[in-house]
Amino acid sequence: MIGLKVPKKEANQLRLLLLEHKILDRNFKIKRSLDYVFIPLLERPGMDLMKNESLQVVDTEFEEAKRSPRSMEEYLEGQIPAEKMEDLKKSFDIIGEVVILEIPEELEGEKKAIAEAALKFTKRRSVYRKGSEVKGTTRTRELEHLAGEDLSETTHQEFGTRIMLDVKNVYFSPRLATERRIVTDQVKEGEVVLDMFTGVGPFALSIARNHQVKVYATDINPMAIFYLKRNLEINKLQERVIPLEGDVKEILEGLDLRFDRIIMNLPGSAREFLPVALEHLKSGGVVHYYQFSRDMDDPIQSIKNSAKDRQVEILDKRKVKSTRPGEWHVAVDARIC
Ligand SMILES: C[S@@+](CC[C@H](N)C(=O)[O-])C[C@H]1O[C@@H](n2cnc3c(N)ncnc32)[C@H](O)[C@@H]1O
Numbered sequence: 001m002i003g004l005k006v007p008k009k010e011a012n013q014l015r016l017l018l019l020e021h022k023i024l025d026r027n028f029k030i031k032r033s034l035d036y037v038f039i040p041l042l043e044r045p046g047m048d049l050m051k052n053e054s055l056q057v058v059d060t061e062f063e064e065a066k067r068s069p070r071s072m073e074e075y076l077e078g079q080i081p082a083e084k085m086e087d088l089k090k091s092f093d094i095i096g097e098v099v100i101l102e103i104p105e106e107l108e109g110e111k112k113a114i115a116e117a118a119l120k121f122t123k124r125r126s127v128y129r130k131g132s133e134v135k136g137t138t139r140t141r142e143l144e145h146l147a148g149e150d151l152s153e154t155t156h157q158e159f160g161t162r163i164m165l166d167v168k169n170v171y172f173s174p175r176l177a178t179e180r181r182i183v184t185d186q187v188k189e190g191e192v193v194l195d196m197f198t199g200v201g202p203f204a205l206s207i208a209r210n211h212q213v214k215v216y217a218t219d220i221n222p223m224a225i226f227y228l229k230r231n232l233e234i235n236k237l238q239e240r241v242i243p244l245e246g247d248v249k250e251i252l253e254g255l256d257l258r259f260d261r262i263i264m265n266l267p268g269s270a271r272e273f274l275p276v277a278l279e280h281l282k283s284g285g286v287v288h289y290y291q292f293s294r295d296m297d298d299p300i301q302s303i304k305n306s307a308k309d310r311q312v313e314i315l316d317k318r319k320v321k322s323t324r325p326g327e328w329h330v331a332v333d334a335r336i337c
Contacts, residue, residue, distance in 0.1 A: 001025075001028070001040065001041075001059070001060070001061070002040075002043075002044065002057055002059060002060075003038040003039055003040050003057070003058055003059075003060050003062060004038070004039045004041055004045065004055060004057060005037075005038055005055070005056040005058045006036060006037050006038075006039060006054070006055055007036060007037075007054050008032070008035055008036060008037055010052075010054065010055075011030075011037035011039070014037075014039065014055070015030070015039055017049065018039060018041070018045070018049075021045070021049065022042075023041055023043050023045060024039060024040070024041065024042070025040040025041055025042045025062075026065065027040075027064065027065055028062035028063065028064060028065055029062060029063045029064070029065045030062075031062060031063070038058070038060055038062070041057070044057055045057070071121075072088070072114075072117055072118060072121050073085060073088075075117035075120060075121050076113065076117045079110070079113045079117070080107070080110050080113060084106065084107060084110065088103070088104075088107060088114065092118065093174055093175070094122055094174065095154060095156045095165070095167055095172060096124075096154030096155050096156040096163075097124050097125035097126060097151075097154045097155075098124060098125070098126045098127075098151075098154045098167050099118050099119070099122050099124050099126070099127045099128070100127075100128050100143065101114065101115065101118055101127065101129050101130070101146075102129070102130050103129050103130075111129060111146055112146060114146075115127040115129070115146030115148075116147050118147065119147045119148045124148070125148050125149055125151065126145070126147075126148040126149050126150065126151050127146050127147040127148050128145055128146060128152070129143065129144040129146050130142075130143065131143055131144045134171060137220055137221070138169075138170070138171065138220070138221040138223075138224070139199075139266070139268075140169060140170065140171055140221075143168055152166050152167045152168040153165070153166045153167075154166075154167065155234075156172070156174065158174070158177050158180070159177065159181060160209070161202070161206055161209055161235060162231070162234045162235055163200060163201070163202055163205065164227055164230050164231055164234060165200045165227045166227065169221075170199055170200050170221060170223050170224045171199045171221075171224070172199060172200055172202070175321050176202070176265075176320065176321075179320050179331060180203050180206045181206070182331075183203060183263060183288050183333075184207050184210050184211075186261075186286070186315075186333065187207050187210070187211045187213060187261065188211070188260075189211055189212045189213070190212060190213065191213045191260040191261055192213070192214045192216075192257065192258075192259050192260050192261075193213055193214070193215045193216070193259060193260065193261045193262070193263070194215075194216045194218070194259040194261070194262045194263070194277075194280065195207075195215055195216070195217045195263045195265075196218055196248045196263060196264050196265075196266070196273060196277060197263075197265050197266040197270075198217035198218060198219045198224070198243075199219060199224045199228075199265075200224050200227040200228050200231060201217050201224075201227075201228040201231050201232070201241065201243070203265065204217040204228070204241050205231055205235055205237060205241070208235075208237045208240035208241050209237065212240075213240060214240060214241075214242070215240060215241045215242070216242050216244060216255070216257070217241050217242065217243050217244065218243075218244045218245075218246065218248045218251050219244075219245065220245070220247050220248070222245055225243050225244075225245040228241075228243045229243055248276075249273070249276050252276055252279075252280055255280075257280065258281065258282045259280055259282060259285060260282055260285050260286070261285060261286045261288070262277050262280070262281055262286075262288070263288045264277055264287065264288065264289050264290060265288075265290045266290070267290040267291050267292045267329050267330075268292060270289060270290055270291055271291060271302045274287075274289070274302060274303065274305075274306035275306045277306075278306050278310070281336055283310075283336070283337050284336075284337055285335070285336060286333060286336075287303065287333075287334050287336060288331060288332075288333050289302075289303055289331070289332045289333075290320070290329060290330070290331055290332075291329075291330055291332075292323055292327055292328070292329055292330075293327065293328060293330050294326055294327050294328070296317045296332070299317075299330055299332045300314060300317065300332055300334075303332060303334050303336075307336050310336050310337060311336070311337040312335070312336055312337075313334065313335040313336075314332060315333040315334060315335055316331075316332070316333040317330065317332045317333070318330065318331050319331075
């Protein structure tokens with residue numbers, strides 16, 4: 001095969017140039033002698049490149065490069081018809097050792113091949129397919145096991161926090177990591193915080209790891225509270241977080257407490273919890289309110305309606321993630337005086 005013989009000191013610049021011209025053969029390894037470097041080529045370089053007299057095209061042997069595929073598509077080459085590749089949603093969630101894929105109906109026949117590719121590509125332990133939207137009070141979804149071990153309990157790392165959970169029995173989204181960071185960064189030392197819909201506790205854990213605070217963390221799903229308790233042990237945060245199982249409305253009835261900050265991450269129905277949340281928010285306290293919405297006005301109006309005569313200062317508003325075309329999971333941070 002052909003290669004370009006290049007003086008050593010010019011090799012790197014030439015390699016980049018050949019890459020740019022798309023004629024470097026990446027299936028073979030570059031080789032070196034004492035003074036020269038030999039770069040494998042897909043074709044002869046044009047005259048523009050060969051103007052440099054120190055370069056020479058030579059006939060030589062190269063060792064094959066063991067290159068790992070760079071994408072799921074590369075893994076699936078030859079296994080899925082090219083026209084169907086378009087239907088494959090290339091985004092997937094990785095939660096600890098678990099991969100969760102979205103595979104459309106049209107690719108039902110190819111689901112095993114896709115899952116095996118995901119297993120190899122991500123080097124994780126288990127691959128599941130989303131079997132439904134998140135639904136019901138506990139916001140969990142059906143999952144279909146497709147490849148690797150059928151082990152849905154795993155430990156995820158988020159900015160140094162270890163979060164143990166069972167993807168089949170609790171809600172957890174790694175896509176909210178930045179949002180948790182944004183909220184955590186607003187917390188002040190000494191605050192008393194309520195995480196109304198804590199799940200396995202990612203907001204509560206992040207806040208408690210980074211601040212000297214007391215966090216009351218409530219959830220109606222017993223499995224979520226089970227894992228929250230494990231997570232408090234794992235992250236040694238038992239002193240800072242109080243896990244409470246049950247309907248937050250009922251829990252609050254029995255708690256004679258007012259909070260500096262309340263997190264309301266139940267975007268499908270947080271609106272109905274706003275009155276009770278604001279009742280338990282100190283004057284000057286901050287609410288982090290989440291809602292599925294097509295705009296920012298609606299969630300802001302919901303907060304203002306529930307605040308009644310209290311003064312509302314909107315500190316920030318942002319789109320957390322897209323949910324469906326034209327709709328967002330939005331966040332509003334508001335100070336209520
Ligand atoms: C969207 S998840 C959010 C979990 C967590 N904040 C996170 O970011 O991973 C909403 C959580 O609210 C809980 N939940 C729903 N209704 C509730 C209620 N009335 N009282 C307490 N928790 C509730 C669900 O069990 C679920 O874990």
